[in-house]
Amino acid sequence: MCKHVLNAQVQIYAPCCKQWFDCGECHREVSDHPIPQRPELVLACKKCKKVFRIDTEDFDPDSDGFCPRCDNHWYIEAELAEEAKEQEELEQLKEDAKDFLKDDIRDIRDAGREKRLRKERARAELDYEEMAIKHFRGW
Numbered sequence: 001m002c003k004h005v006l007n008a009q010v011q012i013y014a015p016c017c018k019q020w021f022d023c024g025e026c027h028r029e030v031s032d033h034p035i036p037q038r039p040e041l042v043l044a045c046k047k048c049k050k051v052f053r054i055d056t057e058d059f060d061p062d063s064d065g066f067c068p069r070c071d072n073h074w075y076i077e078a079e080l081a082e083e084a085k086e087q088e089e090l091e092q093l094k095e096d097a098k099d100f101l102k103d104d105i106r107d108i109r110d111a112g113r114e115k116r117l118r119k120e121r122a123r124a125e126l127d128y129e130e131m132a133i134k135h136f137r138g139w
Contacts, residue, residue: 002026009074010067013042013051020044047072 002022011020021027048070065075
């Protein structure tokens with residue numbers, strides 16, 4: 001499983017090392033050289049496990065980006081691990097912001113309720129004082 005390209009559909013054969021790799025970055029991690037540029041690239045489809053070759057000089061992604069045996073569309077935009085991690089972090093930030101806003105709204109509502117209660121208490125105290133004053137004046 002490639003940790004660089006999460007949706008890798010083929011493996012690349014590196015003739016320099018005589019090994020298969022999920023991507024060029026995986027090859028670079030274990031060797032001190034890039035995969036040599038050649039007019040022909042050997043790939044193995046991860047779906048049907050068949051090996052096929054592509055001509056790198058005359059490659060058309062729209063027509064040549066499919067496995068010739070199982071028709072698996074292997075030439076797709078890479079979903080990179082870094083991008084996936086960034087997207088996950090972005091989604092988490094959005095969730096945190098929603099929670100933060102909910103807490104703020106709740107705090108504002110609670111503050112508004114407390115303010116109304118204070119006003120009502122103050123009004124009740126004034127009413128009580130007025131009643132007391134009227135009562136004592138009447139004596």
